[in-house]
Amino acid sequence: DAGVIQSPRHEVTEMGQEVTLRCKPISGHDYLFWYRQTMMRGLELLIYFNNNVPIDDSGMPEDRFSAKMPNASFSTLKIQPSEPRDSAVYFCASQTSGGNEQFFGPGTRLTVL
């Protein structure tokens, strides 16, 4: 298995633009998580899905952030409009319902100028 796949690996955009981050979880995993990593706040859970349904989005910082999971093999995290304080590394992770390990993707480094 290729592991959790994220794209793009790096994104540089200007303030006000829409940003879409993509994630493909490991096949057969029914939980998907979006995290944000910054120096100031460490690793924060933004939202997680079970069987494509959002379970807990209490970590989503603002209405500018939205996440979807249209099917078991794809999820997006969208920021519209983006702001410089959104600059961070965004990780996607997946997990099986019977397992106790989360498998992380390589992350997307987002820079908003």
Added chain:
Amino acid sequence: GEDVEQSLFLSVREGDSSVINCTYTDSSSTYLYWYKQEPGAGLQLLTYIFSNMDMKQDQRLTVLLNKKDKHLSLRIADTQTGDSAIYFCAESINFNKFYFGSGTKLNVKP
């Protein structure tokens, strides 16, 4: 909410032992974890311990859990330069929602 605390930095010499400490607040944690993040990469699971255990050993790694003090530690014996990375402590209560510490950056000097 749950709070997982770690010191930010640790520097050791190659061949020495490293001890990375973590405190957590939720006594109902089911599992506690140590993840490793190498530069430019995602987090990888190093080891984990079930909350009813006191110690777990896995080759050069020793995990100690003090439930009374809500303290978790990771000891790396014979630390190598390849061990330089950020180490995250995490707890889970319901197997799915993980709470991560801010990470401890381990620097191993040759």
